[in-house]
Amino acid sequence: MERRGQQNLNLVDNTSAIFNNGTKGQMKSDLKDLSLSWQARIGYKAQDKNCVFTNLMKHINLDTLQEAYKAINGKKALGVDRISKSDYGKNLKENLLDLVDRVQKGKYRPMPKKEVLIPKANGKMRPIAIACFEDKLVDWCIGQILTQIYEPLFIRNSFGYRPGKSAHSAIEACYYSLEKGTRGNVIEIDFSNFFNTIPHKKLIKILEKRINDKRFLGILQRLLTGDTLKTDGKIDPTLVGTPQGGIASPILANIYLNEVLDQWFLKEFGSYNNIIVRYADDAVFFFKDKDDAKSFLEKLKERVNEFGIQLNDEKTREIDLTKQSKESFDFLGFTFYRGKQGSRKILKVKTEKKKLIKAIKEFSDWIKANRNRRKLKDLWEMAKAKMTGHLNYYGYWMNNLKIAHFKFECEKAMLKWLNRRSQRKSYDLGGFRERIINFPLIPELKQIKWKQLGNSFGRI
Numbered sequence: 001m002e003r004r005g006q007q008n009l010n011l012v013d014n015t016s017a018i019f020n021n022g023t024k025g026q027m028k029s030d031l032k033d034l035s036l037s038w039q040a041r042i043g044y045k046a047q048d049k050n051c052v053f054t055n056l057m058k059h060i061n062l063d064t065l066q067e068a069y070k071a072i073n074g075k076k077a078l079g080v081d082r083i084s085k086s087d088y089g090k091n092l093k094e095n096l097l098d099l100v101d102r103v104q105k106g107k108y109r110p111m112p113k114k115e116v117l118i119p120k121a122n123g124k125m126r127p128i129a130i131a132c133f134e135d136k137l138v139d140w141c142i143g144q145i146l147t148q149i150y151e152p153l154f155i156r157n158s159f160g161y162r163p164g165k166s167a168h169s170a171i172e173a174c175y176y177s178l179e180k181g182t183r184g185n186v187i188e189i190d191f192s193n194f195f196n197t198i199p200h201k202k203l204i205k206i207l208e209k210r211i212n213d214k215r216f217l218g219i220l221q222r223l224l225t226g227d228t229l230k231t232d233g234k235i236d237p238t239l240v241g242t243p244q245g246g247i248a249s250p251i252l253a254n255i256y257l258n259e260v261l262d263q264w265f266l267k268e269f270g271s272y273n274n275i276i277v278r279y280a281d282d283a284v285f286f287f288k289d290k291d292d293a294k295s296f297l298e299k300l301k302e303r304v305n306e307f308g309i310q311l312n313d314e315k316t317r318e319i320d321l322t323k324q325s326k327e328s329f330d331f332l333g334f335t336f337y338r339g340k341q342g343s344r345k346i347l348k349v350k351t352e353k354k355k356l357i358k359a360i361k362e363f364s365d366w367i368k369a370n371r372n373r374r375k376l377k378d379l380w381e382m383a384k385a386k387m388t389g390h391l392n393y394y395g396y397w398m399n400n401l402k403i404a405h406f407k408f409e410c411e412k413a414m415l416k417w418l419n420r421r422s423q424r425k426s427y428d429l430g431g432f433r434e435r436i437i438n439f440p441l442i443p444e445l446k447q448i449k450w451k452q453l454g455n456s457f458g459r460i
Contacts, residue, residue, distance in 0.1 A: 052209075052211070056145055069088075080132060084133065114130040115127050142223070160254065160282075168393075170277055170331075171334060174331060175347060182288055188330075189311055189316045203224075224243075240308075260304065260307045274286070274288070282331065293318060350399050367383065395450055397450035398454070400448075415432045
């Protein structure tokens with residue numbers, strides 16, 4: 001794929017460099033001599049894409065579970081047993097030795113997960129499964145093992161939940177694939193409830209191509225099919241899906257879509273003129289020829305149905321984004337469209353409208369709820385962190401107007417709710433502006449170091 005900034009999108013794996021420097025016989029010899037982490041040892045072996053792993057259970061041991069204990073955030077929601085990280089850590093070694101014993105003897109059974117419903121932007125609810133802390137330890141080890149085994153198999157333009165990859169890398173891949181207008185026939189797809197509809201049998205069948213360890217696959221299946229405590233109090237088995245909120249769920253989703261979508265696309269349609277960009281279950285496809293795009297979409301529907309998942313017909317569509325187009329599409333919080341820049345019309349990105357409205361509302365709700373709970377200094381620092389986080393993600397030079405709008409609305413919300421902490425106003429407009437100058441929440445637009453994307457012509 002011809003594009004600028006290519007070096008930013010390539011992940012160089014040191015283990016692959018080691019693997020490529022010698023024969024397979026040398027690899028085995030070198031592996032013993034190298035002081036690699038247990039993850040790197042798996043990754044080292046996984047560079048051989050034909051390798052089948054037969055003894056993965058040895059990696060779920062006292063040392064790896066201790067590493068999992070350190071890695072897992074103890075501030076997350078508690079599972080059904082109400083045991084926190086600090087509670088579990090009071091007798092850490094004894095608890096981990098007991099867990100290792102149950103895992104290795106096949107006696108380990110995960111506790112039911114607790115279902116929590118999170119509001120989505122469209123008004124619907126997203127179910128999140130909260131596991132008990134001990135189950136998170138096992139889940140973390142499995143996720144690490146699977147990541148090392150499958151990372152060498154993933155395509156370059158798969159960006160979600162992968163080491164060294166990011167949403168910004170996916171945004172850049174989209175931009176430079178579309179910039180010249182030669183691949184202006186876009187297919188935007190959306191899956192219906194993807195994570196919660198992945199068929200377990202089909203997923204295991206894919207895993208068996210690379211993993212021939214029945215005990216490992218058995219413990220993975222127990223985590224997948226474990227019971228869930230629903231919000232209505234009922235306990236139901238999990239018949240399909242990888243639980244959202246599960247530590248290994250993102251890598252399992254990537255493994256499934258790599259088989260169902262990525263490799264199939266490259267084999268059937270992939271070329272210099274036809275490109276895929278995927279971030280987790282969000283994907284867009286770019287084609288030079290309109291007939292190729294239509295053919296792909298027809299075959300894609302058959303393909304996903306064959307693997308037990310479904311496309312959301314309302315959000316799956318064809319888009320014309322050639323140079324004179326007035327259409328647009330949304331991807332990872334950005335809207336891609338063609339707009340004027342000086343005397344030219346170029347490909348541009350801006351904050352997706354729904355995301356901008358949501359971000360402003362969340363900031364306003366936050367300052368309203370916290371204005372009397374913290375000191376002004378702490379409120380100011382927290383507001384600065386929230387606004388800086390938004391700027392760090394959306395701060396492309398061509399998105400400066402949306403950043404300016406976000407900045408204005410957040411500062412307006414600060415003035416409004418700080419003045420309602422008591423009957424006496426904290427600031428008049430002039431006083432607030434003076435504080436903003438002395439203690440800026442984010443820099444003035446002229447002072448911001450914008451992320452680069454494409455070329456700027458004239459004023460921005």
